[in-house]
Amino acid sequence: MPSLNYVAPTTVSDAVKILADASGPTRVLSGGTDLLVQLRAGRISPELIVDTKKIPGIMGITGSAAEGFTIGAATTGAELGDHQALKAAYPGVVEAANLIGSKQVQGRASLAGNLCNASPAADSVPAVIAAGGTVTIAGPSGTRTAPAESIVTGPGRTSLAKGEFIVSFHLPAIKGKTSDAYLRFIPRTEMDIAVVGCGVSITVDAGGTITAAKISLGAVAPTQVPVDASCIIGTKLDDAALAKLDAAAQAMCNPIDDKRGTIEFRTKVAGVLARRTAKIAYDRAGAR
């Protein structure tokens, strides 16, 4: 078995160089709450672990609702939960991050890790996508920005090229009466993996009519899937609009059949969660 090396670069450019030059299997470490479990279970055998947490700015939150937020890639879920301005502006993103694992796990787990682990059931991912989140990616040819939904390409697979890693997340400035929500279905109340997850962001006008919406489902397909929100735009989320949203959500489902949920069950729950999550986001947006 090849021996494992560990490095903790202190600049983005050093990290990129190390990742680009690595010849064997390599893993980027942020919170490590998935990586260490996979390492221990023997599911991965990297030759190099590149710990990003010594890079200045990789942890921490800057910005405001008025200008948008930049969240360092390795910022912990616990830190998101403690940030009052972020929680007020993006309650859905924060509630999703604070559903990941236990409080112990949230003390380490990060948005970048949750995204790049590329589980279809990742809780924070539909919420970040619905919120219009983007990621800043450093790599050998410089820095690029990409929408959050462009990263996961399948279970355990991402669109990041060799040498690339996520430096930060950006959530846009809150314009007008906009808010978000995230719900997941699990058979118990805590410490479980989403059977279905749903993130919704909604903007309403002064009269309560929806002017914009973005919806993302998790755990019902190999990647997070968007739901066509046109059926609720121009409505006040009345029963007819909710019924159309339910159908639109179910139409996007292509789930697995496993012990935690059959295909039929996951599909039905996706419709129910889309309705419930949209109602929460709608009420929050109206209260702005």
Next chain:
Amino acid sequence: MSKIHVETTINGEPMEFLANPGESLLDALRNTLNLTGTKEGCGSGDCGACTVIIDGRMTCSCLVLAVEAGGHEITTIEGIAQGDTLHPIQQKFLENAALQCGFCTPGFIVATKALLDKNPNPTETEIRFWLAGNLCRCTGYDKIVRAVQDAAAEMRGG
């Protein structure tokens, strides 16, 4: 790769040790530093028996590489009591019989310390959600919750 030299602070004391790159903090605490109060249950972050506090945030030491500990402040169960005097959390766990086999107890006590440092007056619901990452197969949890409530009251000066 050879072992990596790690300099850290554990329970207020500067410590240094050598760790293999893939070794967990849990293994370093137990096997290298002989701090065996921190227990290994599942080894996958599900049971909370290995809970420690790193720079004020609690986490499972099985999910942290030992080499990541460098430059950080770590509190383990061994750092909770003041010398021979039990911490009020430990005293209330005893008084409430909030343990049977005791294997999960260090994790529960460290997690409770992290909770009460952040929220001195948690509701029962808050306690139960906070401790959802700590598994106990003996007590049924009710006595643990009561011990946490009693400890919180005592620490508030009630």
